Amino acid sequence: MADQKPSIAIEAVESGLAAQGYIASRQIATAVYLSQQIEKPILVEGPAGVGKTELAKAIAAWRGMKMIRLQCYEGLDEAKALYEWKYAKQLLYTQILKDKLGEVLGGAQTLHDALNQLHDFGDVFFSKEFVEPRPLLQALEQPGGCVLLIDEIDKSDAEFESLLLEILSDFQVTIPELGTISAITPPTVILTSNSERDLGDALKRRCLHLHIGFPEQRLEERIVESRVPNISQTLRRQMVGFIHEIRSLDLKKLPSVSETIDWARVLVLLQASELDTEIVKDTLNVLLKYEADIEAASPQITTFIAKSARSNVFG
Amino acid sequence: MRENIHRFFRAARGAGVLVSPAESIDAMRAVAEVGVSDRAILRDTLLLTLAKSQDEKLALGDCFDLFFSQPEPRQEQPEADSDDSPQDADQSPSSGAASEAGGGPPPEELGSLAQMLLSQDRNAIAAAIAGAAGAASLSDIRYSTQRGIFSSRILDAMGLQRLRDDLDELTVTNPALAERLRAALDALREAVRDTVAQGLALYAREEAENLRNEILRNAPLARIERRQVAEMRALIRQIARRLRERYSKPRKRQRRGHLDVRRTLRRNAAWGGVPFLTAWKRKHRDRPRIVAICDVSGSVAQVSDFFLLLIHSLHEVVDDVHSFAFSSHLIEVSDILESKSPEEAMAEIMSKVGFGSSDYGSSLVDFEKEFMSTLTPQTTVIVLGDARSNNLDPRADILRRISERSKRLVWLNPEGRLAWGFGDSEMPRYATFCSVVRQCATAQQLERAVSDIVATYQ
Numbered sequence: 068m069a070d071q072k073p074s075i076a077i078e079a080v081e082s083g084l085a086a087q088g089y090i091a092s093r094q095i096a097t098a099v100y101l102s103q104q105i106e107k108p109i110l111v112e113g114p115a116g117v118g119k120t121e122l123a124k125a126i127a128a129w130r131g132m133k134m135i136r137l138q139c140y141e142g143l144d145e146a147k148a149l150y151e152w153k154y155a156k157q158l159l160y161t162q163i164l165k166d167k168l169g170e171v172l173g174g175a176q177t178l179h180d181a182l183n184q185l186h187d188f189g190d191v192f193f194s195k196e197f198v199e200p201r202p203l204l205q206a207l208e209q210p211g212g213c214v215l216l217i218d219e220i221d222k223s224d225a226e227f228e229s230l231l232l233e234i235l236s237d238f239q240v241t242i243p244e245l246g247t248i249s250a251i252t253p254p255t256v257i258l259t260s261n262s263e264r265d266l267g268d269a270l271k272r273r274c275l276h277l278h279i280g281f282p283e284q285r286l287e288e289r290i291v292e293s294r295v296p297n298i299s300q301t302l303r304r305q306m307v308g309f310i311h312e313i314r315s316l317d318l319k320k321l322p323s324v325s326e327t328i329d330w331a332r333v334l335v336l337l338q339a340s341e342l343d344t345e346i347v348k349d350t351l352n353v354l355l356k357y358e359a360d361i362e363a364a365s366p367q368i369t370t371f372i373a374k375s376a377r378s379n380v381f382g
Numbered sequence: 383m384r385e386n387i388h389r390f391f392r393a394a395r396g397a398g399v400l401v402s403p404a405e406s407i408d409a410m411r412a413v414a415e416v417g418v419s420d421r422a423i424l425r426d427t428l429l430l431t432l433a434k435s436q437d438e439k440l441a442l443g444d445c446f447d448l449f450f451s452q453p454e455p456r457q458e459q460p461e462a463d464s465d466d467s468p469q470d471a472d473q474s475p476s477s478g479a480a481s482e483a484g485g486g487p488p489p490e491e492l493g494s495l496a497q498m499l500l501s502q503d504r505n506a507i508a509a510a511i512a513g514a515a516g517a518a519s520l521s522d523i524r525y526s527t528q529r530g531i532f533s534s535r536i537l538d539a540m541g542l543q544r545l546r547d548d549l550d551e552l553t554v555t556n557p558a559l560a561e562r563l564r565a566a567l568d569a570l571r572e573a574v575r576d577t578v579a580q581g582l583a584l585y586a587r588e589e590a591e592n593l594r595n596e597i598l599r600n601a602p603l604a605r606i607e608r609r610q611v612a613e614m615r616a617l618i619r620q621i622a623r624r625l626r627e628r629y630s631k632p633r634k635r636q637r638r639g640h641l642d643v644r645r646t647l648r649r650n651a652a653w654g655g656v657p658f659l660t661a662w663k664r665k666h667r668d669r670p671r672i673v674a675i676c677d678v679s680g681s682v683a684q685v686s687d688f689f690l691l692l693i694h695s696l697h698e699v700v701d702d703v704h705s706f707a708f709s710s711h712l713i714e715v716s717d718i719l720e721s722k723s724p725e726e727a728m729a730e731i732m733s734k735v736g737f738g739s740s741d742y743g744s745s746l747v748d749f750e751k752e753f754m755s756t757l758t759p760q761t762t763v764i765v766l767g768d769a770r771s772n773n774l775d776p777r778a779d780i781l782r783r784i785s786e787r788s789k790r791l792v793w794l795n796p797e798g799r800l801a802w803g804f805g806d807s808e809m810p811r812y813a814t815f816c817s818v819v820r821q822c823a824t825a826q827q828l829e830r831a832v833s834d835i836v837a838t839y840q
Contacts, residue, residue: 101427
């Protein structure tokens with residue numbers, strides 16, 4: 068029975084994500100299933116625009132959980148990612164409570180007594196009320212669990228990576244004044260990376276490593292179908308075929324899934340019924356983001372259209 | 383199964399995927415979760431938990447396919463021997479008695495291996511080979527020269543000695559049966575050899591590759607054979623990548639001790655200028671500025687390929703690089719190297735100035751006339767060349783001026799120290815104006831030299 072269950076569960080993940088408009092390959096679904104079972108974060112790598120961030124959103128929507136997003140950038144530190152003391156509030160409170168403090172401490176004869184009394188208050192000003200939770204701490208405090216998306220981790224500094232290790236492996240953070248805070252419900256953690264720099268081994272070791280590349284033609288057609296439902300089948304096949312041809316070129320930035328979807332929307336808007344040289348030339352700037360790329364692709368347009376039309380006939 | 387997965391971890395290490403104990407525990411947990419019945423899911427699971435990059439995923443995928451295809455050849459092999467034996471059986475009916483393959487239970491007094499072979503129990507044979515391979519610790523195999531010893535170890539573990547005795551005895555008492563047994567033994571040997579070969583492919587890859595790379599790194603660039611050039615390029619690219627990883631991202635370095643008053647005040651404005659948070663002055667670092675001058679003349683033709691490859695990667699690591707190539711006259715090649723792939727760039731540079739006879743004097747004149755302004759007091763100048771100027775005027779005076787205008791002048795020479803100053807080598811004359819002169823004949827020396835240069839700017 069134990070043998071039978073996983074494949075069904077993985078299919079359930081696949082259809083669950085599909086219901087949110089995210090068409091996942093088998094590998095993606097397996098990763099999502101596993102991360103849930105063995106409580107490990109997923110590190111998603113791949114070119115820009117293949118749906119890394121979208122995956123996290125789809126999981127959150129599917130499970131009906133809140134999504135907390137932490138966008139990484141150079142110089143991100145724990146004050147912005149983890150927690151911060153509310154200095155202003157602390158300062159304000161000490162001012163307001165000044166008189167009260169005077170009253171309480173009035174009974175003390177010597178400085179030593181006053182100090183002892185102060186100690187008895189405990190760390191009033193370093194208690195949970197004065198902690199401003201940032202995304203990472205917020206994620207741990209969600210009672211119903213959540214999806215924590217740590218976006219573009221490769222953009223952050225190496226130091227920040229080490230900061231994440233405690234959260235990723237044990238789902239807890241340590242605040243020196245308060246002690247260790249553990250997650251109420253372990254969040255589902257998704258990290259994304261564009262491989263701008265190599266991540267540390269320690270971080271990689273704690274994650275399931277998922278690489279999302281450009282999808283196969285069939286899969287991409289299904290993605291377009293789910294995202295842009297009102298596009299005709301012939302046009303969809305043609306345009307996906309065309310994009311696969313474009314990806315065979317040596318370009319600075321290859322069009323990825325998000326560009327495919329944008330282009331499909333544009334074609335629907337322009338009420339194109341099928342691809343022709345004219346319309347492709349006019350809308351090529353949706354697909355290719357560099358002048359040099361457009362120049363390199365332009366002479367090939369006619370050939371590619373013919374090719375994609377031919378594959379259409381046989382496919 | 384657990385045993386099998388553990389052996390797969392070893393195989394994965396052989397394929398160059400580093401599997402730490404913690405990762406293997408995770409993988410085991412994951413496998414326990416998904417079960418082993420569906421091979422596609424198992425493959426995805428192991429790829430997800432063990433591989434940490436796209437390259438590793440590919441390597442591990444291949445490894446997985448190889449590893450789990452293993453049982454098949456084992457089963458085919460005994461099949462081959464069952465093919466053989468019926469032929470024997472076909473021939474033997476005439477002789478009568480011991481005919482009918484597998485029929486007539488093998489005589490009791492034979493050893494277990496002989497009985498197994500004669501009864502042609504494929505599964506039992508396959509299992510016995512696998513068991514013996516485990517006993518002989520086949521997963522420790524590292525070099526192809528060990529194949530013989532592992533084969534004989536496995537056969538010994540299976541009881542070859544007893545089989546030989548049986549065979550001797552049978553030759554006297556029952557020649558027909560002995561013939562069959564001998565054929566079966568040959569087939570068995572073949573099966574074992576295949577098992578060992580597969581084991582070698584699985585477990586020994588990393589070691590062999592390391593050894594080969596090690597040899598290649600220390601081989602003189604000029605004496606690399608044609609078939610090794612592609613591997614060498616890959617190696618240089620690896621070196622370049624390492625350099626890039628180490629140096630491209632400037633590490634944040636703060637020097638505590640000097641308070642930055644302005645930033646501290648501004649940062650603490652929220653609580654009335656009481657300095658809760660302090661800001662410190664950062665140490666200013668020189669940005670690397672490099673001018674590379676590369677000899678591409680006929681005398682260093684083989685090495686200049688690698689030099690250019692390295693300069694190309696230098697362009698990726700360091701922002702401010704100007705590079706020049708010359709044989710009899712000098713041109714700037716920064717744009718070519720920056721905009722093209724290494725292969726294209728090298729071809730273009732070679733077609734423009736390559737393979738001429740070198741003239742260091744006039745090339746230096748070219749440099750002084752047009753490009754002297756690229757030098758600043760922060761610049762490191764790297765000259766790559768053998769300093770063989772065909773007895774023309776070396777113009778060492780220009781090199782002196784270059785050296786005076788720049789921070790450092792590093793000369794990397796592919797020739798050994800012994801050759802400097804002999805024949806038309808002007809090295810001693812140039813060396814007086816260089817901060818460093820290094821011999822740079824192997825990939826390893828090349829890496830050290832460049833790493834040192836970039837490191838001075840960190």
